[in-house]
Amino acid sequence: MHDVKKVNVMEGILDENDHIAAHVNEKLSKNGILCVNVMGAPGAGKTTTLKNLIRRLDGLVAYVIEGDIESDIDTQELLGLGIQAYQINTFGACHLDAPMVESMVDSIDLGRNSILFIENIGNLVCPAEFSIGEHVKMLVASVTEGSDKPYKYPLAFEKADMIVLNKVDLRPYVDFDEEFFMKGVRALNKDAMVFKTSGKSGEGFKEAAAWLSWKAGQACNGNQHHGR
Amino acid sequence: MHDVKKVNVMEGILDENDHIAAHVNEKLSKNGILCVNVMGAPGAGKTTTLKNLIRRLDGLVAYVIEGDIESDIDTQELLGLGIQAYQINTFGACHLDAPMVESMVDSIDLGRNSILFIENIGNLVCPAEFSIGEHVKMLVASVTEGSDKPYKYPLAFEKADMIVLNKVDLRPYVDFDEEFFMKGVRALNKDAMVFKTSGKSGEGFKEAAAWLSWKAGQACNGNQHHGR
Numbered sequence: 001m002h003d004v005k006k007v008n009v010m011e012g013i014l015d016e017n018d019h020i021a022a023h024v025n026e027k028l029s030k031n032g033i034l035c036v037n038v039m040g041a042p043g044a045g046k047t048t049t050l051k052n053l054i055r056r057l058d059g060l061v062a063y064v065i066e067g068d069i070e071s072d073i074d075t076q077e078l079l080g081l082g083i084q085a086y087q088i089n090t091f092g093a094c095h096l097d098a099p100m101v102e103s104m105v106d107s108i109d110l111g112r113n114s115i116l117f118i119e120n121i122g123n124l125v126c127p128a129e130f131s132i133g134e135h136v137k138m139l140v141a142s143v144t145e146g147s148d149k150p151y152k153y154p155l156a157f158e159k160a161d162m163i164v165l166n167k168v169d170l171r172p173y174v175d176f177d178e179e180f181f182m183k184g185v186r187a188l189n190k191d192a193m194v195f196k197t198s199g200k201s202g203e204g205f206k207e208a209a210a211w212l213s214w215k216a217g218q219a220c221n222g223n224q225h226h227g228r
Numbered sequence: 229m230h231d232v233k234k235v236n237v238m239e240g241i242l243d244e245n246d247h248i249a250a251h252v253n254e255k256l257s258k259n260g261i262l263c264v265n266v267m268g269a270p271g272a273g274k275t276t277t278l279k280n281l282i283r284r285l286d287g288l289v290a291y292v293i294e295g296d297i298e299s300d301i302d303t304q305e306l307l308g309l310g311i312q313a314y315q316i317n318t319f320g321a322c323h324l325d326a327p328m329v330e331s332m333v334d335s336i337d338l339g340r341n342s343i344l345f346i347e348n349i350g351n352l353v354c355p356a357e358f359s360i361g362e363h364v365k366m367l368v369a370s371v372t373e374g375s376d377k378p379y380k381y382p383l384a385f386e387k388a389d390m391i392v393l394n395k396v397d398l399r400p401y402v403d404f405d406e407e408f409f410m411k412g413v414r415a416l417n418k419d420a421m422v423f424k425t426s427g428k429s430g431e432g433f434k435e436a437a438a439w440l441s442w443k444a445g446q447a448c449n450g451n452q453h454h455g456r
Contacts, residue, residue, distance in 0.1 A: 009237050041269050041270040041271060041350070041352075042269040042352045042373055042377055042380070042381060043269060043370075043372060043373025043374045043377065068380050069353065069380060069381060069382070069383075070379065070380065070382055071376070071379040071380050073376050073379060073380065092383070094322065094351075094353035094354050121353065122269070122352065122380065122381070123322075123351060123352070123353050123354075124269075124270045124350065124351070125297065125322035125349065125351050125354070126322050126351075126353070126354065142271075142372070144271060144370070144372040144395070144398070145270055145271025146271045148299070148301050149270055149271065151298065151299040151301060152270070152296050152297060152298065152299050152301065152350065153270060153297060153350070154297070154298055155297075155320070167372070169401070170372070170398065170401055170402070173397070173398055173401055174398070
């Protein structure tokens with residue numbers, strides 16, 4: 001009995017979430033704004049990735065919504081760099097949901113033909129289950145997490161449109177089997193773009209930013225759609 | 229309305245979970261078995277920590293229950309090392325709960341005066357909310373995750389009895405501010421034991437294993453209690 005009730009409530013929550021996510025997506029699409037849901041484990045380097053991408057988005061304005069359980073450390077850092085950043089604190093919740101994002105999007109003034117990055121809670125499980133209005137799901141993974149992550153946390157890898165494999169500068173010091181990692185990724189997801197990056201050296205971000213700029217161009221021309 | 233229903237169901241789930249967790253705890257306590265709930269982000273080094281601790285548990289038998297969404301990679305590795313390991317797959321769920329652990333504990337034959345490690349799903353958020361019958365909550369964090377984690381994911385740090393700060397061999401290659409990290413830890417948790425470890429060099433595990441052996445001795449003498 002308990003399980004049935006639990007499942008029904010979860011389905012209701014997911015239905016309601018998807019409805020609001022579609023509404024957010026439509027609103028952003030109309031304004032030519034590409035929305036990127038940035039996911040990854042705690043410490044994968046999501047904020048570092050955003051800093052590196054945003055400075056390489058030639059001529060495009062970027063906005064960031066930072067999702068954290070508590071604290072505004074990343075938002076303050078981005079603001080200090082002159083990046084327009086806004087904080088959502090969930091105070092316990094393990095992922096962002098579409099209603100949280102809708103409230104924030106409705107309260108800020110986003111320019112047309114831009115990119116909105118939404119950095120989700122650091123969590124390789126729950127955020128992958130909830131759409132928040134994005135056109136692109138970006139998964140940041142790092143070599144320090146180990147090469148078995150696609151096998152252990154399949155949903156995030158399955159749903160990603162873009163995988164940033166970060167901290168490649170640390171490869172000499174950790175056991176990371178790239179072949180095993182990519183085999184796991186491709187078993188789940190044939191099409192995701194994969195970029196190998198380093199927040200230390202900056203490598204790989206130029207290519208990742210170029211791909212996002214191209215996606216943003218599609219959005220601007222009204223050709224964007226959910227996912228790939 | 230929706231939120232009220234959600235909260236009520238969650239409270240019901242937590243009550244039921246805590247009831248079963250207390251039952252598991254009592255059963256293990258009666259048999260002098262110290263139960264350790266091993267938590268941490270994906271890739272923090274939980275399994276590596278277990279391998280390093282278990283070989284240093286002088287004369288104590290250890291059992292491991294591995295929690296993973298999918299795969300049995302870690303269980304197979306532990307079995308290969310001669311460690312008695314058992315797999316729980318949650319197929320989607322982001323944390324272990326007490327009913328899952330109770331079913332497993334009831335189905336395996338645990339010797340008296342031993343240690344049972346339960347490796348939770350790699351997730352710095354949700355597992356901290358659910359007791360699973362443990363006497364000790366062990367949090368594995370790694371320097372590669374960054375020093376801001378206690379500020380962003382406070383509950384896991386607040387509830388830990390024991391914090392293993394892992395991958396200290398990588399400190400020369402990453403920006404990790406230990407003073408800031410420890411300030412965050414101590415603001416939440418004055419008493420947790422903190423051990424600095426490296427899966428590469430083995431440093432720190434001797435001390436951590438000694439502390440666990442002492443806790444297990446208390447369990448064996450019937451002096452154990454939940455947490456510290």
